[in-house]
Amino acid sequence: MDTFTAAAARSRDLNRRITEHPEQFRVLTGERPTGALHLGHYFGTIRERVRLQAAGVETLIILADYQVITDRDAVGDIEANVRSAILDYIAAGMDPAQAVIFTHSAVPALNQLLVPFLSLVTEAELHRNPTVKAEYAASGRVLSGLLLTYPVHQSADILFCRANLVPVGKDNLPHVEQTRVIARRFNDRYGDVFAEPEPLISAAPEVPGLDGRKMSKSYGNAISLSMTEDQTADAIRRTRTDAQRRITFDPAQRPGVSGLLQSASLCLGTTPEALADRIGDGGSARLKRITTDAVNDFLASHRRRRRELEQDAAFVDGILRRGNECANEIAEATLHQVREAMGMGYANAL
Numbered sequence: 137m138d139t140f141t142a143a144a145a146r147s148r149d150l151n152r153r154i155t156e157h158p159e160q161f162r163v164l165t166g167e168r169p170t171g172a173l174h175l176g177h178y179f180g181t182i183r184e185r186v187r188l189q190a191a192g193v194e195t196l197i198i199l200a201d202y203q204v205i206t207d208r209d210a211v212g213d214i215e216a217n218v219r220s221a222i223l224d225y226i227a228a229g230m231d232p233a234q235a236v237i238f239t240h241s242a243v244p245a246l247n248q249l250l251v252p253f254l255s256l257v258t259e260a261e262l263h264r265n266p267t268v269k270a271e272y273a274a275s276g277r278v279l280s281g282l283l284l285t286y287p288v289h290q291s292a293d294i295l296f297c298r299a300n301l302v303p304v305g306k307d308n309l310p311h312v313e314q315t316r317v318i319a320r321r322f323n324d325r326y327g328d329v330f331a332e333p334e335p336l337i338s339a340a341p342e343v344p345g346l347d348g349r350k351m352s353k354s355y356g357n358a359i360s361l362s363m364t365e366d367q368t369a370d371a372i373r374r375t376r377t378d379a380q381r382r383i384t385f386d387p388a389q390r391p392g393v394s395g396l397l398q399s400a401s402l403c404l405g406t407t408p409e410a411l412a413d414r415i416g417d418g419g420s421a422r423l424k425r426i427t428t429d430a431v432n433d434f435l436a437s438h439r440r441r442r443r444e445l446e447q448d449a450a451f452v453d454g455i456l457r458r459g460n461e462c463a464n465e466i467a468e469a470t471l472h473q474v475r476e477a478m479g480m481g482y483a484n485a486l
């Protein structure tokens with residue numbers, strides 16, 4: 137059994153424990169503010185976060201701004217992306233009074249953990265990380281020191297707040313494994329400070345983009361949550377399909393048709409096969425019309441809430457200020473304890 141299958145199997149048991157004792161868990165999750173959040177994020181991660189928080193699990197969300205500079209020169213408008221993500225989290229149902237939402241760049245003590253943590257990993261280990269390898273290959277650039285070491289940075293994201301639960305997909309699973317190794321090695325060397333976090337693999341299906349590849353802002357195949365209805369209709373209209381009248385679900389041969397079927401069926405709560413049967417000989421035009429309505433109907437209340445929140449310019453500021461404050465408090469307490477354990481506690485007393 138590979139690591140992903142094993143982690144998915146353990147996640148079923150974890151979910152039972154979460155339902156029984158939500159107060160025993162703290163979730164740390166997040167993403168890089170590289171662009172607008174889209175339907176893939178919604179079904180893949182956001183919905184799961186809302187579920188965990190509603191179940192009573194304490195939740196911290198990091199907008200990993202320093203991770204944006206791992207693999208690209210042009211970083212885009214990071215501030216706009218941070219603000220937009222916060223609007224989407226709250227519009228999707230995260231409780232602004234409970235969720236701690238913060239950024240890397242605002243929490244110095246978190247970043248400082250990177251120093252001792254780097255001493256606990258080997259260069260060979262970092263080079264073996266499959267996600268780093270894939271991102272390096274996709275970047276088309278030379279390997280930066282930060283891209284090579286960002287899984288260790290991510291370990292600091294998780295361990296600084298003593299999160300014991302990290303919802304992840306395949307891509308981020310190696311980083312949670314790396315985090316567990318770092319926690320173990322730190323404890324072996326300096327005494328018990330960190331608990332090993334557990335990855336929680338969500339049952340959510342991966343949402344393909346409009347062209348059938350993974351939905352991603354950088355592929356230009358995404359329906360972002362913040363698009364207007366017309367922009368959504370345009371993006372769907374531009375999707376490349378084929379001339380066959382009969383609509384069938386066939387991701388390998390008909391990626392465009394199948395990508396649309398998948399987005400629409402997720403929004404309608406049905407399967408792509410059942411939806412294809414329903415459309416029958418209606419061809420691409422009917423498929424696109426149904427998909428546009430399905431997505432726009434599904435996102436209508438999200439977008440309405442989002443627009444309302446946007447009216448209040450101070451709303452996002454308030455969330456970030458409180459989140460950063462809270463994250464700093466936690467990070468400083470952890471760094472204090474880390475220094476103590478490492479025999480550098482003299483800095484604490486000064």
Ligand code: TRP
Binds near residue numbers: 165293
């Ligand atoms: N690497 C994650 C992504 O791009 C973002 C991230 C940064 C993260 N730190 C994290 C996810 C800590 C989970 C836990 O998707």
